[in-house]
Amino acid sequence: MQNELAGLRICLIGPIPPPAGGMANQTRQLKLLLEQEGAVVNMVAVNAPYQPVFIGKVPGLRAVFRLVPYLLALYRNIGNNDVCHLMANSGWSWHLFAAPAIWIAHWRKKPMVMNYRGGHAKQFFEGAWSVVGPSVRRCSAVVVPSAYLRRVFAEFATDAVVIPNVLEQKRFYPAADLNAKLRVIPAKPHLIVTRNLEAIYDIATAVRAFALLKTSLPQATLSVAGSGPEEHALKALCQELKISDSVHFLGRLDADQMAELYRSADLMLNTSLVDNSPNSVIEALACGIPVLTSNVGGIPDLVSDGVDAVLLPPGDATLFSQHAVEVLTNSRLRQQLVENGLAKTARFAWSSVSQALLHTYQTAISSRNQAGSQ
Structure with missing residues (x-):
């Protein structure tokens, strides 16, 4: 070559x-x-x-x-x-x-x-x-x-x-303790969103889903990595839902920081309304993170529901919350999604x-x- x-x-x-x-x-x-x-x-x-x-x-x-x-x-x-x-x-x-x-x-x-x-x-x-x-x-x-x-x-x-x-396989790879991490239910689940803060990515649905999830998993936290015009509205929504103390807006991260964020997470939410083949989903899978994503655009061609990710209708915070709780509290399901997700990334x-x-x-x-x- x-x-x-x-x-x-x-x-x-x-x-x-x-x-x-x-x-x-x-x-x-x-x-x-x-x-x-x-x-x-x-x-x-x-x-x-x-x-x-x-x-x-x-x-x-x-x-x-x-x-x-x-x-x-x-x-x-x-x-x-x-x-x-x-x-x-x-x-x-x-x-x-x-x-x-x-x-x-x-x-x-x-x-x-x-x-x-x-x-x-x-x-x-x-x-x-x-x-x-x-x-x-x-x-x-x-x-x-x-x-x-x-x-x-x-x-x-x-x-x-x-x-x-x-x-970038040299940058996006699983944490060394991934297997041990998958065997236990996280006491303080860490959820992440890694899209720009723009209307087409509908991060408001992810925030609402997280607020609902907090009723079942009160120690959970959410990190939002990205910047954009929706930042002020999203922070106001967090205040309205009384979850500001649990949601951290990290701003725009470089590639190394993003990789570390993936490896620190227990679950990624992708609630986009329009999408093609998002790098964020591929990178999360490569880092051994289970993914819940909307089933829009090219995403159903990228991942398979129940195999290497969970695909859900866009805009439904309740469904995202329910499935997030299920993945986070079911070690067997989480391990299955992660193993299949890692296998999927070989084609990239x-x-x-x-x-x-x-x-x-x-x-x-x-x-x-x-x-x-x-």
């Missing part, structure tokens, strides 16, 4: 931390892993720092100061690589960052592998496919992280290849993902060369 990727010149286009987030973390990690295999990765960040810095505080003007340097960086870098790998999303991000990258690669006759992610894909395509479709058709390959998104693209007559998100290992990526790159390069020779 190293010899086949070594020397391959890849223009990687996408967001990078800060701020940290699912796509930004995947982009950063992909760059590092490809470089470890010997590939030459030229990064074009869609969220490069503003120059000068104060422009970032000026609405309207800041968009120009980010977009113009981005377009120049695309034109300069795309032409000097063998293949382009674009991390793409829905909405304005598509129109401002993804579409220009695709068209510049097309004009410069370079193969484009478009890696699309995001739970809003279906709604976005239904409203904008007449504009999005021509750009997608200029891509040499479309890659998605889940079978759910492959089905969405199929509805718009577009083939997509499923290549899962990459799991870099050794597997890198082979699929290499094949996709080689196919894209070959198809572009054939098109150019006609």
